[in-house]
Amino acid sequence: MIATLLKATPPRARVLLALLLCVLLVAPAFADRYVVSVLVLVFWFAYVGQAWNVMMGFAGLLSLGHALYVGLGAYVSAALFVRLGIGPWAGLPVAILASVAVGAAVGWLGFRFRIEGVYFALLTIAFAEVARIGFDHLAWTGGAAGLFLPVSTGGGGAWWNLRGGPVFFYYLALALACIAFVLCAALRHSPLGYRWLAVREDPEAARALGVNVFRARMAAVLVSAALASVGGVFYAFYYNNLFPSQTFDVARSIEIILAPIVGGLGTLFGPILGAFILTPLGELLIALTEKAGLNAPGTKAVFYGLCLIVIITLAPNGVWPALKKRLGIPQEEA
Amino acid sequence: MLRIEELDLFYGDAQALDCVGLEVPEGAIVAIVGANGAGKTSLIRAVGGMLRPARGRILWRGRDIAGLPSHTVCNLGIGQVAEGRQVFPSLSVRENLLMGSMLPRARAGRAAMLERVLALFPRLAERAAQAAGTLSGGEQQMLAIGRCLMGQPELVMFDEPSLGLAPAMVQTVLAAVADLNREGLTCVLVEQNVAVSLRLASRAYVLENGRVTLSGTGVELLADDRVRQAYLGL
Numbered sequence: 001m002i003a004t005l006l007k008a009t010p011p012r013a014r015v016l017l018a019l020l021l022c023v024l025l026v027a028p029a030f031a032d033r034y035v036v037s038v039l040v041l042v043f044w045f046a047y048v049g050q051a052w053n054v055m056m057g058f059a060g061l062l063s064l065g066h067a068l069y070v071g072l073g074a075y076v077s078a079a080l081f082v083r084l085g086i087g088p089w090a091g092l093p094v095a096i097l098a099s100v101a102v103g104a105a106v107g108w109l110g111f112r113f114r115i116e117g118v119y120f121a122l123l124t125i126a127f128a129e130v131a132r133i134g135f136d137h138l139a140w141t142g143g144a145a146g147l148f149l150p151v152s153t154g155g156g157g158a159w160w161n162l163r164g165g166p167v168f169f170y171y172l173a174l175a176l177a178c179i180a181f182v183l184c185a186a187l188r189h190s191p192l193g194y195r196w197l198a199v200r201e202d203p204e205a206a207r208a209l210g211v212n213v214f215r216a217r218m219a220a221v222l223v224s225a226a227l228a229s230v231g232g233v234f235y236a237f238y239y240n241n242l243f244p245s246q247t248f249d250v251a252r253s254i255e256i257i258l259a260p261i262v263g264g265l266g267t268l269f270g271p272i273l274g275a276f277i278l279t280p281l282g283e284l285l286i287a288l289t290e291k292a293g294l295n296a297p298g299t300k301a302v303f304y305g306l307c308l309i310v311i312i313t314l315a316p317n318g319v320w321p322a323l324k325k326r327l328g329i330p331q332e333e334a
Numbered sequence: 335m336l337r338i339e340e341l342d343l344f345y346g347d348a349q350a351l352d353c354v355g356l357e358v359p360e361g362a363i364v365a366i367v368g369a370n371g372a373g374k375t376s377l378i379r380a381v382g383g384m385l386r387p388a389r390g391r392i393l394w395r396g397r398d399i400a401g402l403p404s405h406t407v408c409n410l411g412i413g414q415v416a417e418g419r420q421v422f423p424s425l426s427v428r429e430n431l432l433m434g435s436m437l438p439r440a441r442a443g444r445a446a447m448l449e450r451v452l453a454l455f456p457r458l459a460e461r462a463a464q465a466a467g468t469l470s471g472g473e474q475q476m477l478a479i480g481r482c483l484m485g486q487p488e489l490v491m492f493d494e495p496s497l498g499l500a501p502a503m504v505q506t507v508l509a510a511v512a513d514l515n516r517e518g519l520t521c522v523l524v525e526q527n528v529a530v531s532l533r534l535a536s537r538a539y540v541l542e543n544g545r546v547t548l549s550g551t552g553v554e555l556l557a558d559d560r561v562r563q564a565y566l567g568l
Contacts, residue, residue, distance in 0.1 A: 191436055194429070194432060195436060197425060197429070197433075198422060198433045201424060202422055204384075204416070205416060205420035205421070205422065206433075207384060207404050208382060208404065208408075208414050208416050208420070209433060209434055209436065209437075209481065209482070209485065210405045210407075210408025210436065210437045210485060211436060
């Protein structure tokens with residue numbers, strides 16, 4: 001599978017990818033803590049962006065509530081750890097299962113009753129909002145006051161409990177982003193991936209060709225929810241604190257989808273490129289405003305809004321497709 | 335091969351098909367003629383499993399397939415080329431064709447079939463890497479037909495294949511249908527180009543307001559006064 005994928009990638013792109021990966025692998029040795037922490041964010045947004053891209057980019061299903069799946073993954077794994085002492089590796093399958101189950105409910109309701117397009121997006125927002133309000137009142141996970149993970153457990157900074165320093169999380173996030181990339185590439189070129197594209201382009205035509213549209217869409221939601229859930233587990237153990245008002249917020253859902261939109265919807269490399277563009281700029285902006293002594297909480301949102309306007313006017317398909325055209329990489333690849 | 339008996343179909347309260355019966359023998363071209371809104375497309379979509387009939391039977395090689403989902407029907411060997419072509423615009427021509435072979439029945443022979451389709455429509459071979467949305471109307475129709483053939487159907491229902499095409503292209507597309515039929519493909523042809531489709535067809539049905547009002551061989555209908563008046567303007 002991976003061999004055929006490699007063969008499908010043009011040599012120039014292969015060299016570039018390998019070079020980028022090498023730089024990122026040795027980066028922690030040279031970069032300071034701040035840069036490492038920004039790169040962790042970049043990888044994280046690249047990862048969850050790819051998860052979201054499976055639904056929107058591949059299958060054409062707009063989800064504006066992806067914070068739901070990420071948040072569920074975070075809350076389930078964190079609560080298992082804090083309340084029951086179950087480590088994150090054992091909690092991971094449970095967290096994935098929780099997100100997949102909720103994803104199945106959203107998908108079933110949406111596709112069974114033919115809720116399409118914007119209305120489906122509203123459904124996803126509704127579910128995320130219900131989760132936010134629900135977790136606000138769920139005492140077992142700390143309610144609105146938040147859920148906190150002990151920074152150092154009995155065993156100390158053990159990797160099997162995802163307790164580690166910034167460099168540990170750096171490599172973990174890098175690995176996640178890379179795994180998601182390979183997985184998405186494999187899916188994109190699989191029979192399932194082809195069905196997703198057919199459904200995205202024209203659901204009626206896909207149906208006429210014998211594609212089971214319901215099943216294809218359902219598969220997209222489940223895969224996307226499962227991937228997002230893993231991102232949530234990482235989030236919980238990296239930040240060590242969870243608040244429903246942040247974790248399930250619509251603003252978080254929007255933040256998740258910006259990188260793939262800016263990078264290029266439905267492309268493999270787009271979400272990663274988008275994260276590399278948006279996150280460092282956003283963080284830099286915050287650092288600068290703080291340095292200038294300005295306290296402007298909405299700065300990032302305004303910046304993201306401006307970015308979207310610029311992208312929509314200059315490269316409506318995203319940066320990556322525009323860049324590909326410039327570099328002469330055939331459109332069919334990646 | 336395909337036999338439809340007493341088929342009723344409704345959109346809400348509106349009846350689209352009323353006790354429709356027809357027969358498609360193996361190897362034939364069967365034309366369905368009728369005005370806009372007569373129920374031609376509804377009939378095709380009902381057979382294809384896209385719409386669920388309220389009553390009646392659709393017998394495919396003796397088995398009732400009425401109400402089965404479209405992915406099951408397609409895999410039985412019943413293909414359709416929908417009205418308005420419906421190619422996947424941002425995918426390449428090759429990807430569009432491969433989409434047609436996603437059916438379990440078509441997976442094994444995919445490479446051979448692709449070669450056959452590209453030989454049948456050399457224009458598609460020239461444009462294999464191009465996005466389907468950039469093709470001309472006629473080329474898109476070839477692509478839609480080719481994509482359907484990739485599913486290795488035994489029966490193909492063509493819904494207005496020449497609609498909106500340049501006259502020269504109309505000839506090419508209808509000639510392709512005739513060629514495919516000569517190679518053994520059974521065809522159901524819904525065409526606004528009534529004269530041509532009746533000349534091609536070994537059997538034809540006239541649909542009016544969801545009912546079959548006239549049937550016979552293509553030649554018989556061509557000579558029928560009612561058909562000549564209503565559809566040929568003679």
